[in-house]
Amino acid sequence: MYRLEYIIRRLIMAIAVLISVSIVTFFIARVVPSDPAAAWVGSHPTEEQVAQARETLGLDRPLYEQYFRYMQGVLHGDLGKSVKTHQPISTDLKTFFPATLELVLVSMLIAIVFGIPLGVFSGAGKGSLLDHTTRLLAIAGVSIPTFWLGLILQLIFFGRLGFLPLNGRISTEIALYDPISQMTGFYLIDSAITGNWVAFKDALLHIILPAFTLATYPLGLTIRMTRSTMIEVLNEKYILAARVAGISERAILFILALKNAIIPTITVLGLSFVYSLTGAILVEVVFSWPGLGTYVTNAVLSIDFPVIVSVTLLVTVFYVFINLFLDLAQAMIDPRVTL
Amino acid sequence: MKHKLFGLVGLLVLLMLVASCATAAPAAPAPTAEKEPAATSQPAEVQPTEEPASAAKENVFIYGHPTTFPDLDPAISFSNDSAVISNCYETLTFYNPPNSAEILSPVLATSWEANDDATEWTFHLREGVKFQDGTPFNAQAVKYSIEKTMELGMGAAYIWDPVETIEVVDDNTVKFTLSYAAPLDLIASSGYGAWIYSPTAYEAHDTEWLNEGHCVGTGPYSIESRARGSRLVMTRNDDYWGGWHEGQFDKIVFEISEDPVVLQQMIEGGTVDFTYNIPPDNLASLSTRDDLVVYSNPSFQNLLGLLNTQKAPLDNKLVRQALSYSFPYAQFIEGVMNGRAIQAHGPVPAGMWGHSDDLFQYHYDLDKAKELLTEAGYPDGGFDLLYTFATGDMDEQQVGEVWKADLAKLGIDLEVRGMTWESQWNLAKSGPENAQDIFAFYWWPDYVSPYSFLYNMFHSEDEIMFNLGYYRNPEYDNLIDEANALSGTDRAKASEMFIQAQKTLVDDAAAIFFYDVANTHIARADIQGYADNPAYPHVVFVHQLTRK
Numbered sequence: 002m003y004r005l006e007y008i009i010r011r012l013i014m015a016i017a018v019l020i021s022v023s024i025v026t027f028f029i030a031r032v033v034p035s036d037p038a039a040a041w042v043g044s045h046p047t048e049e050q051v052a053q054a055r056e057t058l059g060l061d062r063p064l065y066e067q068y069f070r071y072m073q074g075v076l077h078g079d080l081g082k083s084v085k086t087h088q089p090i091s092t093d094l095k096t097f098f099p100a101t102l103e104l105v106l107v108s109m110l111i112a113i114v115f116g117i118p119l120g121v122f123s124g125a126g127k128g129s130l131l132d133h134t135t136r137l138l139a140i141a142g143v144s145i146p147t148f149w150l151g152l153i154l155q156l157i158f159f160g161r162l163g164f165l166p167l168n169g170r171i172s173t174e175i176a177l178y179d180p181i182s183q184m185t186g187f188y189l190i191d192s193a194i195t196g197n198w199v200a201f202k203d204a205l206l207h208i209i210l211p212a213f214t215l216a217t218y219p220l221g222l223t224i225r226m227t228r229s230t231m232i233e234v235l236n237e238k239y240i241l242a243a244r245v246a247g248i249s250e251r252a253i254l255f256i257l258a259l260k261n262a263i264i265p266t267i268t269v270l271g272l273s274f275v276y277s278l279t280g281a282i283l284v285e286v287v288f289s290w291p292g293l294g295t296y297v298t299n300a301v302l303s304i305d306f307p308v309i310v311s312v313t314l315l316v317t318v319f320y321v322f323i324n325l326f327l328d329l330a331q332a333m334i335d336p337r338v339t340l
Numbered sequence: 341m342k343h344k345l346f347g348l349v350g351l352l353v354l355l356m357l358v359a360s361c362a363t364a365a366p367a368a369p370a371p372t373a374e375k376e377p378a379a380t381s382q383p384a385e386v387q388p389t390e391e392p393a394s395a396a397k398e399n400v401f402i403y404g405h406p407t408t409f410p411d412l413d414p415a416i417s418f419s420n421d422s423a424v425i426s427n428c429y430e431t432l433t434f435y436n437p438p439n440s441a442e443i444l445s446p447v448l449a450t451s452w453e454a455n456d457d458a459t460e461w462t463f464h465l466r467e468g469v470k471f472q473d474g475t476p477f478n479a480q481a482v483k484y485s486i487e488k489t490m491e492l493g494m495g496a497a498y499i500w501d502p503v504e505t506i507e508v509v510d511d512n513t514v515k516f517t518l519s520y521a522a523p524l525d526l527i528a529s530s531g532y533g534a535w536i537y538s539p540t541a542y543e544a545h546d547t548e549w550l551n552e553g554h555c556v557g558t559g560p561y562s563i564e565s566r567a568r569g570s571r572l573v574m575t576r577n578d579d580y581w582g583g584w585h586e587g588q589f590d591k592i593v594f595e596i597s598e599d600p601v602v603l604q605q606m607i608e609g610g611t612v613d614f615t616y617n618i619p620p621d622n623l624a625s626l627s628t629r630d631d632l633v634v635y636s637n638p639s640f641q642n643l644l645g646l647l648n649t650q651k652a653p654l655d656n657k658l659v660r661q662a663l664s665y666s667f668p669y670a671q672f673i674e675g676v677m678n679g680r681a682i683q684a685h686g687p688v689p690a691g692m693w694g695h696s697d698d699l700f701q702y703h704y705d706l707d708k709a710k711e712l713l714t715e716a717g718y719p720d721g722g723f724d725l726l727y728t729f730a731t732g733d734m735d736e737q738q739v740g741e742v743w744k745a746d747l748a749k750l751g752i753d754l755e756v757r758g759m760t761w762e763s764q765w766n767l768a769k770s771g772p773e774n775a776q777d778i779f780a781f782y783w784w785p786d787y788v789s790p791y792s793f794l795y796n797m798f799h800s801e802d803e804i805m806f807n808l809g810y811y812r813n814p815e816y817d818n819l820i821d822e823a824n825a826l827s828g829t830d831r832a833k834a835s836e837m838f839i840q841a842q843k844t845l846v847d848d849a850a851a852i853f854f855y856d857v858a859n860t861h862i863a864r865a866d867i868q869g870y871a872d873n874p875a876y877p878h879v880v881f882v883h884q885l886t887r888k
Contacts, residue, residue, distance in 0.1 A: 035760060035762050035763065036762045036766065039762050039765070040762065042494070042495075047498050047805070048803060048805060049493070050493060050494070050498070053493065085410065086408075086410035086411060087410070087411055087416070087547065088410070088548075088551060089548060092548070092568075093568065096567070096568040096569060097568070097569060100569075152601065155602070155605065159605065159609065160605065160609070167602065167605055167606060167609060167611060168597055168602050168606070169570060169571070169595065169597075170570060173400070173402060173571075173593050173595065173611070176565075176567070176571055176573065176593075177398075177400070177573065177591065177593070180565070286598050286599045287599055287601075287602060288602075289570065289595075289596065289597035289598070289599065289602060291567070291568065291569030291570040291596075295569070295598065296569070302732065304760065304762075
């Protein structure tokens with residue numbers, strides 16, 4: 002019962018957050034000194050073209066009316082058109098969003114799969130060689146600038162060794178002769194579903210370097226978080242009791258201790274996931290990954306306000322729902338949260 | 341829990357292993373069979389599961405492109421999309437590269453003539469040409485395309501402003517009547533807004549359809565597919581009227597990467613055949629390589645400092661001349677631009693008709709500047725100037741910073757302020773008393789005519805658009821208007837008059853003519869037939885190329 006009420010409360014808050022974010026972003030984007038009509042018509046416009054664009058875009062109407070017109074469109078699934086490229090934003094997002102999502106998900110997978118066990122062992126063997134090495138790795142992970150790491154990895158794995166591709170999501174020849182049929186926009190999934198294994202292998206090779214580069218930060222964070230909470234939890238009396246009861250060390254670590262130690266890690270990972278959706282810009286540029294980060298950064302640079310507002314809304318939706326999901330997950334693991 | 345976790349780790353390790361083993365095959369470079377395999381140690385080719393043999397033999401030209409293509413609608417596009425559009429659509433006439441015998445050559449029009457006052461133009465069209473959708477190319481299609489472009493009024497549509505009516509004389513002849521004299525043959529060669537497209541297809545579809553990756557021109561290539569933001573593939577149009585011969589490319593692939601360093605690695609590693617926009621400091625190391633060719637050519641784009649001629653102290657011609665002597669042109673071009681520019685002779689770039697190398701060129705001479713300032717009544721300077729540039733443009737910024745140091749020696753304090761382009765523009769339009777003193781300003785022509793430079797930046801305007809230095813000189817206005825009217829019928833005379841007008845501007849020091857931008861392109865050494873054409877910036881006409 003508590004839980005249902007809790008969910009409803011959170012959903013209402015989520016809607017309130019979305020509305021406020023849309024208002025704030027829309028008005029900030031429109032108040033900064035820029036002329037969307039001039040952006041719409043390009044570099045050498047005539048006065049008539051600018052005037053016509055102002056009318057077409059509805060910029061001659063009062064600001065609040067522009068906002069309501071825009072939001073009306075959004076509710077009907079029409080995010081408007083970019084003033085810089087004239088492309089419908091929803092079409093753009095269909096391309097750029099899955100690309101980023103795929104990259105971020107793979108990097109999160111790397112962070113979880115490597116980060117949690119390393120954090121657990123490091124915490125359990127506090128002061129050991131493994132612990133020191135892992136801590137060093139974790140610190141490096143959170144402090145190395147990603148664009149630098151990306152370039153270095155490219156130099157080594159593409160430039161010197163020739164093991165891995167330089168950039169992009171798929172190589173030219175696969176795109177020409179074994180193209181992936183677009184279904185979900187996730188190349189790994191689309192190629193696997195259609196049994197296009199040549200393309201799958203190629204897409205997998207392409208995602209390794211960018212995903213690893215993007216994973217370093219959440220990986221470092223996961224290790225550090227898991228390690229410190231593990232150390233705390235392992236000092237609890239129930240762990241001592243379990244040891245006395247003769248439960249195997251692995252079971253103690255990965256079942257009894259981890260269950261309590263993992264909550265802060267999940268929260269941090271969730272936030273880091275949402276951050277990466279638009280924060281992966283440097284990795285995206287270095288690896289020519291056609292993602293949301295590059296898309297929105299270009300929009301910000303050219304004050305392309307419909308794009309800025311749309312992407313902000315999209316990311317907010319994700320942020321709110323991931324948070325909601327995390328809270329529910331926590332509530333499941335630890336029912337005290339709902340109180 | 342334990343088992344699941346270890347299972348996951350195991351799976352990932354397995355995937356990594358598969359990956360590292362698999363690299364023996366396609367990995368990165370060597371995109372085509374013809375490509376030299378030197379870039380990778382593996383000669384192994386990808387053997388696609390189906391129809392491999394014929395496909396792998398295709399001759400593919402790969403262009404590493406630094407920007408995406410915002411607009412593939414030929415009626416609207418006014419940007420970098422020309423790289424794609426000009427391989428698919430064609431114009432009536434073509435502007436030849438500098439130093440060609442003729443300024444224009446025929447494309448879809450085989451010949452053309454004008455009446456004596458250049459207000460009626462007749463174009464005779466090429467016969468037997470078809471659009472890629474099968475629609476025949478004829479006078480009706482020309483009339484439709486240009487009228488449609490004018491009606492939409494977007495992008496560069498204004499180049500057709502002089503056109504009053506378009507008349508279909510017969511299937512292969514079209515006649516334009518103008519409301520005032522204009523060089524319609526030059527206008528028809530523009531790289532923006534002058535493309536001829538299929539009326540049937542354009543009526544049936546909209547801009548979005550074109551942007552999905554379709555094109556409906558008469559050109560040698562059509563768009564096969566487009567992955568937004570990352571890749572665009574064009575494939576050859578077998579029915580192209582210009583025909584095909586051995587060694588030409590079957591496909592063009594545009595690989596998009598916005599990172600200059602990555603573009604450099606792509607061209608070095610051989611994953612692309614052609615690119616530009618790599619870090620200028622690294623060009624020297626590229627030009628020493630045997631497998632690459634670096635092409636550096638003057639473009640038709642120049643950088644000027646528009647001077648606010650109606651606000652003190654720059655309303656004084658002597659002060660403007662003093663400023664013109666205070667910029668270290670040669671040192672800047674050598675030291676900062678690394679040769680990516682040449683000092684301008686006046687406002688019309690080198691290589692364009694109507695340009696003259698005999699025009700007076702200011703040089704760096706602080707003593708002369710000081711002398712002029714003394715004569716103007718500012719022996720010790722003692723005034724401030726505001727220089728604005730577009731934020732993010734490193735070259736414009738560095739011009740300001742370098743200049744600031746020299747102006748300080750004359751007692752002039754230069755404020756170097758970065759602004760977004762639009763706010764810079766709005767400030768400049770806000771009236772001479774509020775506007776900045778110096779506006780760092782690029783210009784490039786839509787269709788190639790000195791008038792584009794001389795009119796837009798310096799012709800008197802009642803409502804200011806681009807004459808952002810508020811220059812006013814009725815004599816000059818008359819001279820260039822008259823020259824423009826002549827430029828359709830007597831280009832030699834027009835050219836002379838344009839040069840005369842530039843002398844006035846240079847003497848008046850209406851702007852600082854910093855430099856003409858040089859474009860640098862890098863190609864793999866086995867690409868043959870490439871020639872830079874500044875009239876169509878960064879465009880590669882792939883139909884003209886072959887691989888050695």
